[in-house]
Amino acid sequence: GQVQLDLARVRLLLERQHLGEARTLAEQIVQAHPNNAEAVAALAGAEDAIGRHRRAAALFDRAVQLDPNDPDIQTSRASSARDNGGFAGVTPEAEFRRDGDREYRAFTRVEEPVTPSWRLFGGYDINHAILRTVLHPTGVTSGFSGERQRGQVGAQYEMEEGHTSRLAVFANEGYVGGGGQFNYVEDDAKTNLSVEYHRANWDYSDLLADNGWRDQVAVGREQRFAGFFE
Numbered sequence: 591g592q593v594q595l596d597l598a599r600v601r602l603l604l605e606r607q608h609l610g611e612a613r614t615l616a617e618q619i620v621q622a623h624p625n626n627a628e629a630v631a632a633l634a635g636a637e638d639a640i641g642r643h644r645r646a647a648a649l650f651d652r653a654v655q656l657d658p659n660d661p662d663i664q665t666s667r668a669s670s671a672r673d674n675g676g677f678a679g680v681t682p683e684a685e686f687r688r689d690g691d692r693e694y695r696a697f698t699r700v701e702e703p704v705t706p707s708w709r710l711f712g713g714y715d716i717n718h719a720i721l722r723t724v725l726h727p728t729g730v731t732s733g734f735s736g737e738r739q740r741g742q743v744g745a746q747y748e749m750e751e752g753h754t755s756r757l758a759v760f761a762n763e764g765y766v767g768g769g770g771q772f773n774y775v776e777d778d779a780k781t782n783l784s785v786e787y788h789r790a791n792w793d794y795s796d797l798l799a800d801n802g803w804r805d806q807v808a809v810g811r812e813q814r815f816a817g818f819f820e
Contacts, residue, residue: 593619593623593626593629596615596618596619597616597619597628597629597632599615600612600615600616600619600632600636601632603615604635604636604639607814608778609636609639609640609777609778609814610640610776610777610778612636613633613636613637613640613777614777616629616632616633616635616636617633619632619633620633625656626656627653627654627656627657627660627663628653628657628660628662628663630649630652630653630656631649631650631653631662631663631667633649634646634647634649634650634653634666634667634670635666635670637649637752638670638674640752640775640777641752641773641775641780642750642751642752642775643670643674643748643752644706644707644748644749644750644752645750645751645752646670647667647670647671647674647706648706650663650666650667650670651667653667654667674703675703676700676701676702676703676709677699677700677701678698678700678701679698679699680696680697680698680699681696681697681698681699682694682695682696683695683696683697689722689723690720690722691719691720691721691722691795692719692720693717693718693719693720693798694717694719695715695716695717695718695792696715696716697713697715698713698714698715699711699712699713700712700713706748707747707748707749708745708746708747708748709745709746709748710743710744710745710746711742711743711744711745711746711758712741712742712743712744713741713743714739714741715739715740715741715792716737716738716739717737717738717739717792717798718736718737719734719735719736719737719738719795719798719799720734720735721733721734721735721795721798721799724795724796724799724800725796726796726799726800727800734795734798734799738763738790738792738798738801739763740760740761740762740763740792741761741762742758742759742760742761743758743759743761744756744757744758744759745757751775752775753772753773753775754771754772754773754775755770755771755772756770756771756772756773757769757770758770760786760788760789760790762788762789762790762801762803763790763801764801765788765801765803766788767786767787767788767790767803768787768788769784769785769786769787769789770784771783771784771785772784778813778814779811779812779813779814780811780812781809781810781811781812782808782809782810782811782812783808783809784806784807784808784809784810785806785807786804786805786806786807787805788803788804788805789803789804789805789806790802790803791803791804
């Protein structure tokens with residue numbers, strides 16, 4: 591009975607996004623009851639929500655081995671595998687501005703796990719733009735009508751602790767760039783460091799027309815404050 595009460599508390603903590611507290615409690619239950627499939631699945635769900643997908647997948651497999659007939663565990667494992675599996679998609683966009691400028695964009699993304707630790711990814715973007723006024727680096731102003739293309743390929747490695755390293759090569763019109771990203775995962779926070787060199791930049795019309803690029807170093811921190819407004 592106490593185990594069921596503790597598992598109910600784990601589910602409530604996950605629902606309220608107290609991920610670190612939920613993981614700690616689930617881990618304590620598993621240590622006390624290592625053959626309890628429901629407890630192992632609860633720990634897998636907590637690890638998955640935090641971002642430790644490798645660890646979560648191994649725990650879900652262990653839970654299924656302990657109780658292969660539990661439909662809830664099967665559903666949770668399938669949902670996790672679907673959310674963290676490969677994907678391919680195209681996102682079309684159209685933008686019409688007051689000054690008469692128009693842009694028609696399509697973003698293609700493909701990502702595929704090749705091992706529990708490694709995944710490959712790629713992307714191809716195309717932008718057909720009609721711009722009335724563009725300021726070129728020479729100081730000359732003119733209109734622009736044409737297409738711009740860019741792409742990227744790379745690989746990502748995920749450590750057991752959930753930290754990920756991502757490296758990419760940027761293929762742009764007339765030049766090549768590259769970049770890297772490292773994500774450090776904690777129970778209730780994530781820290782990100784990213785570096786980009788010569789990545790095609792379409793944020794501004796002038797850069798789009800002249801095949802401009804961006805060099806950037808960025809650091810970000812995401813902190814969960816679950817329950818702050820409760």
